[in-house]
Amino acid sequence: MTRSLLRSELRQLVRSLVLDWNDLASHSKAMLFYTAQHYLDGKIPWEMTFEVDRWPDYTAVLWTGNNDASAPSFAKKALFLHWTSENGLRQLLKLTSMKWTSPLLLIAFPLSGLSILKEHLELQGVPFPEFSFCDTAYYLHKTCPTVEKVKMTDNKVSITPLKPEHSQLVSRTWKFGGTSEVEERIHYQISTFPSACVYDQDGNPVSWIMFNYYGSQGAGYTLPEHRGKGYFQLASKYLISICLQKGYLPFLFIEHDNEHSRVVHRKLGYSWVEAGRCAYIHLNRKKSSG
Template sequence: MARSLSRPELRQLVDSLVLDCGNMASHSKAMLYCTALHYLDGKIPLDMTFEVDRWPDYTAVLWTQKDDEVSVLSFEKDCVNVSLYWTNEDGLRQLLTLTSVDWTRPLLFMAIPLSGLSVLKEHLELQGVPCPPEEDIYLSDTVYYLHETCPSMDKVNGTDDKMTIAPLKPEHSQLVSRTWLHGNTPEAERHIHYQISTFPSACVYDQEGNPVSWILFNYYGSQGVGYTIPDHRGKGYFQLASKYMINTCLQKGFVPFLFIEDYNEQSRAVHKKLGYSWVEAGRCAYIFLNRNKSS
């Protein structure tokens, strides 16, 4: 079996991770840092396991929930999130072989760097588990805001001065879930409610207090679930919400980053204007494994 870290060892691991605004080499490292930190702080309401290939000089880490119950971390029924960080492919191979993960149940691999796909596929073949079909692999770029200063919160040209910017409220969970590409299910709404209730968010409200544009913060540190109501698009509201979120992340010591799926050119254009950047090493994929199997 892989080495499962105790809480003191997990704290030691968190302290060993350095996030540098000037050189974000790995989004997986930021995801590990934020997930472990939030778990230690009691913001993740379930038992998790953090497994390493060896300790203390680890080269690969896998983290997932410990029990078999579907949790608020998942937005799809019966699916368990699995994440990986590695600095050495041999360490990754060893960890995948030794991990306690049940490879036969529905799993969602979270933003796995494309550099590790061949190792993962190799392992699945050894386990006799079918590789996921193309429609269960969502390719994305990782977009980083590699600055130590916040963008100006000045109004964008064309925005209404009567609009206000503030966090979302839990009662907005249904609206956010309904407008999310992967939402509009009871599991997704529960997931969104947990995010809004526990972590930062940013929303532009109209004069009546109705949400018109928003972006959330995931438990693993990325921004996501961004959306603008169609009648309010083209007015700069999403830029305002994103600036608010960048400000919040930097104040908390996090490097602002998010994932943009390949089809979403509109999101790419907005984040270029905000000063985000991306590199080939940030290419990644969300991968559903055994998606149609019951747990």
């Protein structure tokens, strides 16, 4: 069997994870680091399981929210994996307590393990679905101005964090939003983690970007009538500066065919490497009846 880590062992695991700016293809390591640290800090209020192939010299880690009343629905479905050994990944997938027939979302699963995952799911009798490719984008330099010096191009707007009451707006405008489950997740993340929002002179949000509990930035959006004014770059610079001040490594995921997002984030100072390609994979997803 695999080993489910105690909190003291999880602290030991976090200390073993050194985020190196020169090793930026390991986005799964960054996600593990931030999720575990936020969990230990009490910023993730539901119970989680962190399983390793062996201990203490682990080579693969699986983590997810426990399937009990403490976890919201989005956390129960979210599944993450990080490994440094293919044999370790095979061992972990084979022996984990995870129920592979349940609805699951593998978040930013590194493509290097795709064939191993397919092989494992076939043995479990779980059909392998279509999935979406993403690339991991990293903010590669530390020249972003501080929050106080992020320049406003329009004195009629202001920039501060999002507010929890904006959860419905963010959910409604997000490509993957529009459900009560997504709104619950966004409300939690706005209430708990950094975010940035440009507000008009009446205090209405016009452009924003958030921070996920597993460390990446996401759900960035500008209302159509306010595009082309540089507001998203303002919000992004604000959030980048907050991340750098907190010691976070700013990174996000860009869908492989979203060229507009690539252009915007390249201007901001982001870059990506082929080894950072990953996939969002829905397992046992219920088909819509509509």
